[in-house]
Amino acid sequence: MKKIIIVIFLLISNCRLSFAQQSITGTWASSDGSRTYSLYQKDNSYEAILLTSKRTTDTSGKIILSNLKTIQKKKKYKGFIHAVDDGKVTGVKLTNSYNGTFLKLKLRRMFIFPVYIVWRKTA
Numbered sequence: 001m002k003k004i005i006i007v008i009f010l011l012i013s014n015c016r017l018s019f020a021q022q023s024i025t026g027t028w029a030s031s032d033g034s035r036t037y038s039l040y041q042k043d044n045s046y047e048a049i050l051l052t053s054k055r056t057t058d059t060s061g062k063i064i065l066s067n068l069k070t071i072q073k074k075k076k077y078k079g080f081i082h083a084v085d086d087g088k089v090t091g092v093k094l095t096n097s098y099n100g101t102f103l104k105l106k107l108r109r110m111f112i113f114p115v116y117i118v119w120r121k122t123a
Helices: 002-021
Strands: 026-030 035-042 045-053 063-071 076-082 089-097 102-108 114-121
Touching: 035 063, 045 076, 063 089
Parallel strands: none
Antiparallel strands: 026 035, 026 114, 035 045, 045 063, 063 076, 076 089, 089 102, 102 114
């Protein structure tokens, strides 16, 4: 019985460690490749800024994600996304998937229906 408890504890610990090791920091690109973002840790949360954009109305250096905090039990991050064009702020949930090569952002627009945005790691 004692061995079973130890094995279960080790499995749970390993799952938590594997989530913690998948860093979301780095350079990310939008799914269409028109924008690149720098995601970095700031104090106890994460932020992302717009690095480059092929869109003429975008401004580099603008904060896109802010106050992203880890939700350890759900293996997600929760924070705010800022619209590039009008600066509106919306809540966002972020999931790191496919061995840390994609970020899936889920935000609420149009009340009920969520909008999904996918970023892929570039560096």
